[in-house]
Amino acid sequence: EVQLVESGGALVKPGGSLILSCAASGFTFSRYDMDWVRQAPGKGLEWVASITSSSTYIHYADSVRGRFTISRDNAKNSLFLHMSSLRGEDTAVYYCARDFGTNGYDFDYWGQGTLVTVSS
């Protein structure tokens, strides 16, 4: 059974940093591109970042570029999101998602999400 389990969400002050993790199981993690998608409270879905299976290509939303870094450790079946210079508008549930599409960016499995709250 495919499982994605996020962790690391917390209450953090503006300007602070945080690292989110996503533990993958039930599939060959190293064969799939992975993404982070977030959802602010009561709002819609916003794509954050993507990373290809071997970390060759990485893309970011403009709203996080230069502040967030996506990475992965295929040996540990783990995906990460390093978040710095956090702002109030980064408050959201952060989901990791598996990308299965041949064209890319088709998300067939999602984690349960981890909540990041940025507030003083």
Added chain:
Amino acid sequence: DIQMTQSPSSLSAAVGDRVTITCRASQTINKYLNWYQQRPGKAPKLLIYVASTLQSGVPARFSGSGSGTDFTLTISSLQPEDFATYYCQQSSLTPITFGQGTRLEIK
């Protein structure tokens, strides 16, 4: 960036009704359009990918159509578990963008 616009933003319907949600892209995206269902407090669930392909395990009452800039999601006969929020998403170009969502409520 490609803007995705869904209509309506909310919809009231009864069990057994046929419902259609539309999604329009600000530029052509060929068939690179996905649909997701999200129930309150839960992660999104993929329903349809590349505009019309039903994801494994999704009931056949869900269907998708369209290409270019205009797409539709149809639920042929609403079931109680279908009352949720639906999002379209373009997978053509980064940044990947989602529609604002359509909230489907019980009439």
